[in-house]
Amino acid sequence: MAVKFLGAGGASVTNFGPSADGKTFMGKAPAGSTVSITDGSQVGSPKADATGLWTYTFPSAPAVNATVTASAQVSAAFTVSAPATTLTALTVSSGTATIGTPYTGTVSGQTAGSTLSLSGTGAAGLSISGATISGTPTAAGSVNVVETLSGATNSPRTTSGLVTVTAAASVTLNALTISSGTATVGVAYTGTITGKTSGSTLSVSGAGSAGLTITGATLSGTPTTAGSVDVIETLAGATNSPRTTTGLVTVTAAASPAALRTAQMNFTQANPANNAAWNDVVTNTYKSPATIALKDPSGVATGWTATWTLAPQYDNTLGNTGIAGIPDNIAISSVYVQTDTGQKSMTLRLAGLVAGNAYKIQSYNSRTANGSAARPLSITAGGGTVQVDALGNSTIVSIPSAVADTNGNLDIVFAQVGTAAFVHLNALILSETTSSGGSTTTPASGSAPSNAVTYGGDPVTYNGDLVTYGA
Structure with missing residues (x-):
């Protein structure tokens, strides 16, 4: 009988041969291995024992000249390991940040499955989520990113100085x-x-x-x-x-109301020195000035002017002195209107006033030297009209609130009433009742305001709109 030796799977079959009966074969193989034996028509699968010995008996003896082969199969388990991983350096979308300024940067180069964390002096105020660094830095310095991956050959790996945080530029506050x-x-x-x-x-x-x-x-x-x-x-x-x-x-502080101003006008031929508180509106016989600047009783300019726009006539032949408190030369009858001349009115324009402000007008008018007949006279100004019948030279009339027009002018019209032969005008007093600051002052009865005027040293008593002059 020819016997052929074969080996398989890295195992070997040794001492292989038949027994005397020609049916049983035996040999040595790796312990625990399975032996495959065949004579070409019969197949057996004995298993080697712990010592590697095996035997197998064919049901019938192999034919003469048959080839009996035996091979051993050894099972082996192999563990396949993943390739070794190495973490690489990281990069970021923005490598600079400023203290106090919000920052966001995206990290690139992260290995799948790894986690990232921050370190370094510049990391204060910053945090990382996934691959995004964000926050508002509070300290200058470097921001390092630490990558960790289990099994990586160089985990954890730190990429230093990925972000540099600097202090804000110096700011200087300027004058406002x-x-x-x-x-x-x-x-x-x-x-x-x-x-x-x-x-x-x-x-x-x-x-x-x-x-x-x-x-x-x-x-x-x-x-x-x-x-x-x-x-x-x-x-x-x-x-x-x-x-x-x-x-x-x-x-x-809020401005105090301006002092209320007053101007006194006389219509006589001459103004004695002791009556300098009065403004001369007629200075020469039969003449009147084109315009005269008015002063207050203390001699301070008021900014007002007086102009005859319809010129009066003048007469100094009368010598009435009957009103107490007004100096004699001022009480002398002066300008007049006269029926027989065809002129029955005269107009005095006061200018330089405050548009829309109210002014008080007081007037004294005389009739004849002996006071034997009434000489009615109307006075119209700023929407108000009064009439006076001068008897005994003792009547003073008032328009309490004459309003200056939009140009700051106030026209005072003196006119004859009825068929009187003539009427005379002696004195006129103009007083502010509303200052340029918009405040209104009404003098209390029996007292004088701070700008009260005196006539030739005579006191003034206020009693509503009526002014009386004490002797």
């Missing part, structure tokens, strides 16, 4: 300006501040700031105290914060 630098106590105020640095806050101080508040860059309110308003600008990190701009607004 405002749209309106003046305000008045008791008057609503609004002003817009310019020059404010972005991100700063403003506040007010100073004696004049009472009643004012500031919102954003707008200062508003109603001041209650005179003085300066200072504005304080504050900005974290600015080299000169807080910075105060002093006197940005000056608050002044």
Whole structure:
């Protein structure tokens, strides 16, 4: 019998051969291996024992000249390991950040499955989620990113200085300006501040700031105290914060009403020196000046003027002196209107007044030297009209509120009433009742205001609209 030896699977069959009966075969193979034996028509699968010995008996002896082969199969388990992983350097979309300024950056180069974390002095205020770094840095320095992956040959791996955080550029606060630098106590105020640095806050101080508040860059309110308003600008990190701009607004006290003015006019030929408180409206016989500047009783210019627009006639032949308190030369009958001349009125224009303001007109008119007949005279001005029948030279009439026109003019028309032969005009007093500041003053009965006038040293008593002159 020919016997052929074969080996398989890296195992070997040794000492292989038949027994004496020609049916049983035996041999050695790796312990525990399975042996495949065949004579070409019969197949067996004995298993090697722990010592590697095996035997197999064919059901019938192999044929003469048959080839019996035996091979051993050894099972082996193999573990396939993944290739070794190495973490690589990371990059970021923005490598610079500034303290106090929001930052966002996207990390690239992260290995799948790894996790990222931050370290370094510049990492304060920043955080990382996935591959995104974000936040507002609070400290200057480098930001490092640490990548960790289980099984990686170089985990954890740190990419240093991925982001550099720097301090904000130096900021210097500048002086502020405002749209309106003046305000008045008791008057609503609004002003817009310019020059404010972005991100700063403003506040007010100073004696004049009472009643004012500031919102954003707008200062508003109603001041209650005179003085300066200072504005304080504050900005974290600015080299000169807080910075105060002093006197940005000056608050002044409300203006006191202007003193009420008075002008006294006489219509005589001459004005004695002791009556300098009176303005001469007629200075020469039969003549009147084109325009005369009026002064107050103390000699201060009022800014008013008087002009005859319809010229009067003049007569100095009468010598009436019957009114107490008015100097004799002023009580002498002077300008007049006369029926037989065809002129029955005369007009005196007062100019330089305040348009729309009210003025009080007081007039004294005489009739004849002996007072034997009434000489009625009407006086019209600023929408008011009064009439006087002068008897005994003792009547003073008033228009309490004559309003100046839009040009600041007030025309006073003196006219004859009825068929009187003539009427005379002696004295006229013009007084403000409303100042240019808009306040109105009504003198109390029995008392005189601070600007009360005296005539030749005579006192003045106010009693409503009636003025009486004490002897």
